[in-house]
Amino acid sequence: MSDQEVEFQTDFHMGPSAIGAYSRLSYTMWYALAEFIDNSTQSRDNYGGIIGDILKKEDTPLVVSVTYSKITKKISIEDNSIGMSKDDLINALRIAHPTADSKGRSKYGMGLKTAACWIGRKWTVVTTEVTDDMEYTAIVDVDAIARGEKIIVKGRPADRDAHYTKIEITNLNRSIQGRTEENIRSYLGSMYRFDIKEGTLKLLYNGDPISPPDDLEFDTDASGALYRRDLPKTKIGEHHVVGWIGVLKKGGRKFGGFSIFQNRRQIQGFPNAWKPKNIFGGVDEEGANNLISQRLVGVIELDHFDVSHTKDAILFKDGEQEDLEAFLEEQTRDYCNYAKRRRGNTGTQWNRDKVRDLIDGMRDEFTNDEFKDAADDFLPPLDTILDNNRKQVASLTDDESVVDLEIVPGLRVVVALQERSENDPYLTISVGAEQGKIFVIINNLHPYYADIDSPDANEECIRQYIYDAIAEYLVSRQQGRVTQDSTRKKKDSLLRAKSIRGENLAESMRAGNVELDGIA
Numbered sequence: 001m002s003d004q005e006v007e008f009q010t011d012f013h014m015g016p017s018a019i020g021a022y023s024r025l026s027y028t029m030w031y032a033l034a035e036f037i038d039n040s041t042q043s044r045d046n047y048g049g050i051i052g053d054i055l056k057k058e059d060t061p062l063v064v065s066v067t068y069s070k071i072t073k074k075i076s077i078e079d080n081s082i083g084m085s086k087d088d089l090i091n092a093l094r095i096a097h098p099t100a101d102s103k104g105r106s107k108y109g110m111g112l113k114t115a116a117c118w119i120g121r122k123w124t125v126v127t128t129e130v131t132d133d134m135e136y137t138a139i140v141d142v143d144a145i146a147r148g149e150k151i152i153v154k155g156r157p158a159d160r161d162a163h164y165t166k167i168e169i170t171n172l173n174r175s176i177q178g179r180t181e182e183n184i185r186s187y188l189g190s191m192y193r194f195d196i197k198e199g200t201l202k203l204l205y206n207g208d209p210i211s212p213p214d215d216l217e218f219d220t221d222a223s224g225a226l227y228r229r230d231l232p233k234t235k236i237g238e239h240h241v242v243g244w245i246g247v248l249k250k251g252g253r254k255f256g257g258f259s260i261f262q263n264r265r266q267i268q269g270f271p272n273a274w275k276p277k278n279i280f281g282g283v284d285e286e287g288a289n290n291l292i293s294q295r296l297v298g299v300i301e302l303d304h305f306d307v308s309h310t311k312d313a314i315l316f317k318d319g320e321q322e323d324l325e326a327f328l329e330e331q332t333r334d335y336c337n338y339a340k341r342r343r344g345n346t347g348t349q350w351n352r353d354k355v356r357d358l359i360d361g362m363r364d365e366f367t368n369d370e371f372k373d374a375a376d377d378f379l380p381p382l383d384t385i386l387d388n389n390r391k392q393v394a395s396l397t398d399d400e401s402v403v404d405l406e407i408v409p410g411l412r413v414v415v416a417l418q419e420r421s422e423n424d425p426y427l428t429i430s431v432g433a434e435q436g437k438i439f440v441i442i443n444n445l446h447p448y449y450a451d452i453d454s455p456d457a458n459e460e461c462i463r464q465y466i467y468d469a470i471a472e473y474l475v476s477r478q479q480g481r482v483t484q485d486s487t488r489k490k491k492d493s494l495l496r497a498k499s500i501r502g503e504n505l506a507e508s509m510r511a512g513n514v515e516l517d518g519i520a
C-alpha cells in the first residue's frame with residue numbers, strides 16, 4: 001500500500017433521467033408559459049436592429065400566441081421573432097448551457113426545457129431564422145431521453161424571409177381549467193404590461209388579445225396633487241433600486257401591494273403583489289385586510305438581483321430583503337398614514353356642490369304626492385307597535401334567524417330575514433321580547449329592497465340597522481332623560497369604534513403582534 005496522497009479530477013455529471021424531475025418544479029401554468037414569452041421578447045431585444053426593422057416593414061409588433069385545445073390536449077406557443085438557426089436550436093436544447101444570447105429575461109438558459117417538460121412529456125420545436133433557407137424541427141420525448149435516447153432534429157427547405165418559432169406540447173402533465181385560463185390572462189397581462197402598453201408586444205390566448213391591467217387611479221390631496229411619487233434611487237446590497245409608490249382612489253386586496261419587476265418583466269405582482277409584513281401587517285403573503293393592504297401600491301424594479309428558477313420570486317441574500325423593507329417602510333410612512341384613513345369615494349369629504357347635486361337627484365323621492373300621503377298616515381299606538389313586534393319575534397323560525405352576535409356579556413343581537421307581506425314593515429327592531437336580546441328582523445318582501453341591487457348597499461343597510469338597534473338599546477338603559485339626540489350620540493361613538501379598531505389593529509400587526517391572527 002502506498003503512503004502517497006493522490007489527486008485527480010472528475011466531471012459532475014447529471015444523468016439523462018434528471019429531465020423527468022422537471023415535471024415536479026413549483027411552476028404555475030402562467031409562469032411556465034411566461035418562459036416562452038421571455039425567450040421571444042429577449043430574442044427581439046437581442047436582435048432589435050434586425051427583427052425590429054423586419055417587423056416594422058411587415059407592419060406588426062412581436063406577436064406571441066398561446067393556444068390550448070381541450071379536444072386534442074395540446075398547448076402551442078408561436079412567435080414571429082427572429083427564429084433560430086441550427087446551431088441556435090442545438091444550444092437551446094442543451095440544459096443549463098447559457099450562450100451569448102442568454103441574458104436579460106433569458107439569462108439562465110433553462111426556461112424552454114424546464115417549462116416544456118413541466119407542462120408535458122412530449123414537445124416539438126419548429127423554427128427558422130430570417131435569411132436562413134432551412135426550417136428545423138426538434139422532437140423531444142421526455143421519457144425516451146430519460147432512458148438515454150437522443151433528440152431527433154430534422155431540417156427542410158424554408159422561405160428565406162420566414163422567421164418564427166413554434167412549440168407544441170402534448171402528453172400533458174396538467175390541463176388548463178376555466179379558472180386557470182382567467183389567471184393566465186390576468187398574470188401574463190400584468191407580467192408584460194410594459195411591452196403591451198408600449199405596443200412592442202401583442203399577446204394572444206386562444207386567439208384573443210391579452211390586456212394589461214387597467215390604469216391605476218390615484219387619490220389626490222386637498223390641492224389636487226396625486227398621491228403618487230417616484231422613490232429616490234437607492235442601493236440595496238450591490239444593486240440599485242428604483243420605482244414608485246402611490247395610494248389608490250379605489251382599492252381592493254388584489255390591487256394593493258408592490259409589484260416587483262426585473263428587466264421590465266413582472267416577477268411578482270398584480271393580482272398577487274408583494275406585501276411586506278412591516279408595512280402591510282398580517283401574517284401571510286396577502287397582508288392584513290386593512291386599508292393599507294387595499295390601497296397602498298407601488299412598482300419596484302430590482303434589476304440584477306437573483307431570481308428564483310421559476311422566475312416568480314426574488315432570492316434576496318445577505319440582508320437585502322431586510323434593507324429593502326426598511327427603506328420602503330420609511331418611504332411609505334406618510335402614504336400609510338393617509339391610506340389607513342382613506343374610505344374610498346363614500347368617505348371623501350363632501351362639499352356643498354356635491355350635497356346639492358345629491359339632494360337634487362332625490363328631490364322628487366321626498367316631495368311627490370305619494371310620499372306626502374305616507375307622511376300623513378295614521379300611526380298606531382306605541383303599545384300596539386311593541387306588541388306586534390313581540391309577536392313577530394315569537395313567530396321566528398330557526399331558518400329565518402341568520403346570525404346571533406354577542407355584543408357584550410349579557411347582550412346579544414339576533415339578525416333575522418323574513419319573507420312577510422309587502423305591506424308589513426321593512427324592519428322590526430325588538431328589545432324586550434327576550435331578556436338580553438335585541439332582534440333585528442328584515443322583511444325581505446318590502447318593496448324598498450327591490451331597488452337595492454348592489455351587494456355593498458345591502459351590506460350597509462344591515463350594518464346601519466345593527467348600529468341603530470344597539471344604540472337604541474344602550475340609550476334606553478340610561479337613567480337620565482332620553483331623546484333622539486341621545487341615540488344619535490351613542491351611535492356616533494359606536495361608528496367611531498370601527499375606525500379606531502382598524503387603526504389599532506394595523507399598527508399592532510406592523511409591530512409584529514402575531515397574537516392578533518384570529519381577528520385580522
